[in-house]
Amino acid sequence: MLETKQFDVLIVGSGAAGLSLALQLPDSLSIGLLSKAGVHSGSTAWAQGGMAAVLHERDTVDSHVNDTLQAGAGLCHEDAVRFTVEQSTDVVNWLVDQGVDFDLRNDQPDDEFQEFHLTMEGGHSIRRILHAADQTGSAISKALNQRIAKCENVEILTDKCVVDLISDGNRVQGAYVLNTTTGYVETIGAATVALATGGASKAYLYTSNPDGATGDGIALAWRAGCRVANLEFNQFHPTCLYDPKARTFLLTEALRGEGATLHLPNGERFMPRFDPRAELAPRDIVARAIDYEMKRLGLDCVYLDVTHKSREEIEAHFPTVQARCQALGIDMAVERIPVVPAAHYTCGGVIVDQFGATDLPGLYVIGETACTGLHGANRMASNSLLECFVYALSAAKHIKNNRLQQKYNNLPRWDDSRVRVSDEAIVIKHSWQALRRLMWDYVGIVRTNRRLKRAANHLKVLEQEVDDYYSSFTITKELLELRNLTLVSRLMVECARERKESRGLHYNSDYPDTLKASADSVLVPVNSRSQLTVLPRYSR
Numbered sequence: 001m002l003e004t005k006q007f008d009v010l011i012v013g014s015g016a017a018g019l020s021l022a023l024q025l026p027d028s029l030s031i032g033l034l035s036k037a038g039v040h041s042g043s044t045a046w047a048q049g050g051m052a053a054v055l056h057e058r059d060t061v062d063s064h065v066n067d068t069l070q071a072g073a074g075l076c077h078e079d080a081v082r083f084t085v086e087q088s089t090d091v092v093n094w095l096v097d098q099g100v101d102f103d104l105r106n107d108q109p110d111d112e113f114q115e116f117h118l119t120m121e122g123g124h125s126i127r128r129i130l131h132a133a134d135q136t137g138s139a140i141s142k143a144l145n146q147r148i149a150k151c152e153n154v155e156i157l158t159d160k161c162v163v164d165l166i167s168d169g170n171r172v173q174g175a176y177v178l179n180t181t182t183g184y185v186e187t188i189g190a191a192t193v194a195l196a197t198g199g200a201s202k203a204y205l206y207t208s209n210p211d212g213a214t215g216d217g218i219a220l221a222w223r224a225g226c227r228v229a230n231l232e233f234n235q236f237h238p239t240c241l242y243d244p245k246a247r248t249f250l251l252t253e254a255l256r257g258e259g260a261t262l263h264l265p266n267g268e269r270f271m272p273r274f275d276p277r278a279e280l281a282p283r284d285i286v287a288r289a290i291d292y293e294m295k296r297l298g299l300d301c302v303y304l305d306v307t308h309k310s311r312e313e314i315e316a317h318f319p320t321v322q323a324r325c326q327a328l329g330i331d332m333a334v335e336r337i338p339v340v341p342a343a344h345y346t347c348g349g350v351i352v353d354q355f356g357a358t359d360l361p362g363l364y365v366i367g368e369t370a371c372t373g374l375h376g377a378n379r380m381a382s383n384s385l386l387e388c389f390v391y392a393l394s395a396a397k398h399i400k401n402n403r404l405q406q407k408y409n410n411l412p413r414w415d416d417s418r419v420r421v422s423d424e425a426i427v428i429k430h431s432w433q434a435l436r437r438l439m440w441d442y443v444g445i446v447r448t449n450r451r452l453k454r455a456a457n458h459l460k461v462l463e464q465e466v467d468d469y470y471s472s473f474t475i476t477k478e479l480l481e482l483r484n485l486t487l488v489s490r491l492m493v494e495c496a497r498e499r500k501e502s503r504g505l506h507y508n509s510d511y512p513d514t515l516k517a518s519a520d521s522v523l524v525p526v527n528s529r530s531q532l533t534v535l536p537r538y539s540r
């Protein structure tokens with residue numbers, strides 16, 4: 001007999017967005033908090049630079065709003081930007097109440113009211129980034145998980161991967177969930193479901209993200225009939241550590257905020273040639289400049305120079321980066337660090353309103369999975385964590401006031417009577433490699449119509465192969481992730497092909513200009529929700 005569960009609210013994802021939503025909901029509600037791996041498995045625990053907030057005595061909401069709009073290249077929704085920024089100080093107070101220890105200024109140790117140490121990142125016109133050394137995400141994840149562990153109304157379910165949402169076409173009713181330890185698919189009923197599953201940067205061969213960034217929430221919501229938008233804007237972080245034998249590792253933008261400069265192998269500092277803000281221009285500009293120089297000169301990487309900082313300063317502010325460099329034999333206090341851009345953040349996602357509500361009643365999407373309108377065509381550094389907390393709070397209020405007290409006890413069980421255990425898992429491995437290589441080569445920092453068309457053709461074949469496999473064999477986490485990421489990659493390419501201009505992170509050399517009028521690229525599922533009762537796969 002397979003386990004079935006019921007919750008008032010099912011939250012999928014234990015990163016900044018999922019944890020803060022669970023903590024903000026009333027404790028009278030029963031909450032299931034799912035993670036497909038451990039509780040620290042998402043990008044949140046890896047965040048380095050920090051969280052943007054209006055805290056500096058000379059900073060204003062208008063200034064943060066304007067910087068965000070400018071970085072977003074004319075595509076941000078100003079109401080969403082203002083809504084987010086206006087709540088930044090409340091978010092900071094809430095996080096401090098939860099026990100997050102942000103770094104304080106050390107030049108005023110005797111003051112009764114110490115101020116936070118604020119660092120600088122690209123696109124910001126003032127020091128605005130609150131941080132815990134270069135381990136901000138880990139500090140947040142630890143503090144929030146400690147709080148959650150004390151909440152009796154929250155059941156934490158790790159190693160549980162959502163396969164698909166259950167819906168009658170009018171409302172979400174729960175989800176099918178693969179227990180990755182036993183291999184069984186469980187049915188969980190819930191009249192309110194929140195997807196907080198992070199981004200989709202694993203679509204690319206080189207990424208700063210953890211392995212689970214496979215766009216699951218975007219795929220789940222799309223298959224349940226929700227619109228998605230702006231998926232062509234996948235952000236490439238300009239500075240990831242280059243070592244052909246090691247996993248890609250982020251070198252925080254705060255390094256450049258604290259004066260680090262970018263150089264060619266001959267020592268030339270090249271960013272001033274591309275933008276007056278040089279290394280502190282928004283990410284799309286810096287990543288494209290690096291890509292241009294690497295292609296022009298046939299380079300494997302460029303170099304980041306932090307040697308103006310003393311060893312003590314590096315140790316205090318950048319211990320994580322320093323440790324990783326040291327492990328690869330690089331002493332960043334005296335030598336330049338080899339760097340390349342890598343896929344980092346999914347700016348588009350599932351279309352939501354100010355409460356995180358989607359097209360499907362009862363279904364909310366928050367955090368990196370959502371498209372709130374905040375980031376436009378290019379997210380400004382350190383606005384992502386802020387968005388997670390602001391929209392989690394807003395969704396919590398909305399859920400509290402609008403939730404349906406319905407129980408779903410008779411949901412159809414998952415049926416895998418017509419599939420067998422795979423004897424050709426090599427197909428999965430091969431498809432993973434093909435997908436990530438294809439996206440890197442054809443849908444990268446600079447695109448062309450021909451490359452996008454080629455990507456679309458290849459993805460069609462790949463998607464068909466993955467669907468066939470899914471219909472024939474019992475599921476595994478790797479298969480579910482591949483299925484989701486293949487779909488999301490196809491949606492990324494569709495968005496990219498729809499945009500007949502270059503804007504922000506999307507640069508197409510066949511349309512190098514930016515159109516006067518800006519518009520989101522919105523994709524609508526072919527099947528309307530009323531036709532989309534998501535039943536076990538073999539009922540299709």
Ligand code: FAD
Nearest residue numbers: 013014015017036042043044049050162198367368382385
């Ligand atoms: P995540 O933290 O990614 O969590 C996703 C959760 O969903 C995980 O628990 C995962 O297990 C779960 N999940 C996914 N799919 C399923 C499924 N099918 N079933 C069940 N569970 C599932 N942003 C900033 O603002 N400042 C920074 O300094 C910063 N630094 C960064 C550094 C790195 C290296 C990276 C990768 C990102 C950084 N970002 C930063 C971006 C930011 O960290 C993320 O956008 C943000 O943490 C996303 O939070 P989230 O809650 O939406 O998702």
Ligand code: SIN
Nearest residue numbers: 048049252253381382
């Ligand atoms: C970084 O530390 O450079 C990452 C910041 C971000 O992605 O916002």
